Every structure is written in structure tokens, then in C-alpha cells.
Amino acid sequence: MASNLVHITRRGFGETMRKDGWWWQSLVTFLGFAAFIVYSTWAAFQGEHYSYGPYLSPMYSPLIWEAAGQQLSGHAWLGAWPAWLPTYLLVQPITPAILILWAPGGFRFTCYYYRGAYYKAFWADPPACAVGEPRHEYRGEKKFPLIFQNIHRYFLYVAIVFIGILAYDAIAATQFSDGFGIGVGTLVLTMNVILLGGYTFGCHSLRHLVGGGCDQLSNKPVRQGLWKWVSKLNKRHMLFAWMSLFWVGFSDFYVRMCSMGVFTDYRLL
Numbered sequence: 111m112a113s114n115l116v117h118i119t120r121r122g123f124g125e126t127m128r129k130d131g132w133w134w135q136s137l138v139t140f141l142g143f144a145a146f147i148v149y150s151t152w153a154a155f156q157g158e159h160y161s162y163g164p165y166l167s168p169m170y171s172p173l174i175w176e177a178a179g180q181q182l183s184g185h186a187w188l189g190a191w192p193a194w195l196p197t198y199l200l201v202q203p204i205t206p207a208i209l210i211l212w213a214p215g216g217f218r219f220t221c222y223y224y225r226g227a228y229y230k231a232f233w234a235d236p237p238a239c240a241v242g243e244p245r246h247e248y249r250g251e252k253k254f255p256l257i258f259q260n261i262h263r264y265f266l267y268v269a270i271v272f273i274g275i276l277a278y279d280a281i282a283a284t285q286f287s288d289g290f291g292i293g294v295g296t297l298v299l300t301m302n303v304i305l306l307g308g309y310t311f312g313c314h315s316l317r318h319l320v321g322g323g324c325d326q327l328s329n330k331p332v333r334q335g336l337w338k339w340v341s342k343l344n345k346r347h348m349l350f351a352w353m354s355l356f357w358v359g360f361s362d363f364y365v366r367m368c369s370m371g372v373f374t375d376y377r378l379l
Contacts, residue, residue: 121241121242122242123234123242123243123244124237124241124242125241125242126238126240126241126242127240128238128240128241132237132238132239132241133237133238135230135238136230136231136234136237136238137231139227139228139230139231140231140232142352142355143227143228143231143232146355146356146359149359149363150169150211150358150359150362153167153169153207153359153362153366154169154205154207154208154211155202155203155205155207155208156205156366157177157178157180157203157205157206157207158177158180158369159365159366159369159370160173160177160206160207160362160365160366160369161173161183161185161365161369162295162365162368162369162375163286163287163295163368163375164282164283164284164285164286164295164296165283165293165295165296165299165365165368165375166183166185166279166282166283166299166365167361167362167365167366168276168279168299168302168306168358168361168362169207169211169358169362170205170206170207170210170362171185171210171272171275171276171279172187172210172275173185173186173187173206174186174187174188174206174209174210175187175188175189175190175191175192175195175206175209176189176190176191176206177191177205177206178191178197178203179191185282186206213265213268213269213272214269214272214358216261216265216268217262217265217266217268217269217310218351218355220258220259220261220262220265221262221313221351222262222314222315223314223347223348223351224351225259262315263315263319266310266313266315266316266319269310269313270310272306273303273306273307273310273311276299276302276303276306277303279299279303280296280299280300280302280303283295283296283299283300284296286377291377291379292377292378292379293375293376293377293378294364294375294376294378295364295365295368295375296378297378298360298361298364299361301357302354302357302358302361305350305353305354305357306354306357306358308343308346308350308353308354309347309350309351309353309354311339311340311343312340312342312343312344312345312346312347312350313340313344313347314344314347316340317337317340317341317344320333320336320337320340321333321334321336321337321340321341
């Protein structure tokens with residue numbers, strides 16, 4: 111009797127028949143993510159030089175309280191750091207950024223695009239398509255801790271709120287001590303909102319929310335229009351993901367350098 115069984119030889123880690131430079135994309139992703147993680151972690155624990163005039167670093171927005179020991183900048187919603195809130199947790203200082211970065215960080219960490227990117231770059235799961243990986247069984251995202259990836263939609267709701275807050279910051283960046291104006295920092299913070307908006311409103315979960323759950327979109331013109339709009343952004347989701355990631359870091363860097371007196375913020379208007 112003939113057998114239809116096919117014997118499949120499992121590739122060892124890194125084994126592949128690919129002849130192209132399959133490894134470079136994962137390497138670039140690893141270096142890009144690692145650079146942002148190192149910088150954003152350092153910036154979040156500084157607790158100073160996060161504002162300059164009407165400018166507020168997006169890594170510290172919304173600024174609920176000023177950092178402990180800092181003078182009031184006018185950006186804090188609730189003023190000075192409260193006495194009942196500790197300034198240190200174990201050996202690391204609690205700063206205003208620590209109070210809010212979990213929200214945009216959680217949105218990016220659970221993002222569908224970013225999952226595919228950092229699974230390959232950091233976990234080699236797999237290193238690339240048709241390349242052997244270091245593990246022999248598939249865990250998926252139904253077990254701890256990866257089951258938490260399923261809360262991405264809820265982080266989306268929070269991320270949309272943050273877009274509104276950052277848009278307000280960009281408008282506030284036109285209010286100088288001598289009245290309305292536009293500086294280089296105004297343009298930097300405005301571009302940050304545009305890129306983050308392109309990334310957030312192109313989210314796969316948002317695309318499903320506005321266009322999913324129905325069998326026919328043609329008889330729902332509003333939902334169809336929203337779905338087409340989100341879909342256009344979704345086609346460039348990877349581009350917006352990387353550009354917005356870089357620009358958030360650059361925006362903080364620009365405000366920080368201005369605050370430290372390294373950069374001069376030129377007024378354009």
C-alpha cells in the first residue's frame with residue numbers, strides 16, 4: 111500500500127537555503143529598536159530639561175506634575191510634584207515620564223507590525239522567512255506572557271487620546287511669552303503629531319473597528335469612507351511606525367537641547 115507521508119527535516123537555528131542577505135533587515139530592526147529603547151529609558155529617568163518655553167517633550171506629555179524639585183514651567187496640569195507621591199521606586203527616580211509612558215509604550219509593544227518586527231529581531235522567532243529558529247515548538251499568543259498582546263485594541267483607545275493631547279501641545283507651542291509665533295520647535299512638535307497620527311490612525315485594530323463586524327460596507331457610506339481612509343494609512347503602517355518612532359525621540363532631543371542651551375530655537379514668525 112502506498113504511503114502519502116512526507117518526511118520534513120527541521121532546519122537548525124540559522125539554517126536556510128536562501129542566498130540573499132536575509133539577516134540585514136532583522137539586524138537593522140534590532141539596532142533601531144535598541145537605540146530607541148536606550149535613549150527613551152535614559153530620557154524618562156532624567157526628570158529635567160523636558161520643556162523649553164512653550165515646548166514640551168512628547169515623552170513627558172501629558173505632564174501631570176512637574177518633576178520633583180523643578181520649577182513650575184506652566185505645562186503641568188496639577189502643578190508641583192505632590193508630597194504624598196514618592197520620588198524614588200527602589201533605586202530609580204520616579205519622573206513625570208514614568209507616570210505616562212506605559213500608555214504609548216504599550217500601544218507600540220502590542221502593535222501587530224512591531225510584534226512581527228521584534229519577534230524576528232530580538233527573539234529570532236524566526237530570524238527571517240524560511241530560516242531555522244532556535245525553538246522547536248510554537249507557543250503562539252494564547253499563553254502567558256504573550257496573551258497580553260491581545261489587549262492592543264484597548265491601548266489604541268488610549269493612544270487616540272494621546273494624539274489629542276499632543277495636538278494641543280503643538281498648538282500651545284505657538285504661544286510664546288510675547289504672543290503668537292512659530293519657531294523651529296513648533297514645526298518639530300507639529301510634525302510629531304502628524305507622524306504619530308499617521309501611525310495611530312493606520313492601526314490594524316482601528317481598521318477592523320471601523321469596517322469590521324458587517325458583511326457589506328457598500329450600504330454603509332460613513333463606515334466605508336472611514337475604512338478606506340484607515341486602509342490608505344494602513345498600507346504605509348510600517349513607514350509611519352518607524353518615522354514616528356524616530357521623530358518622538360528627536361522631538362524630545364530637540365526640546366532637551368534647547369533647554370540645556372545647546373540648540374538655539376530660531377523664530378520663523
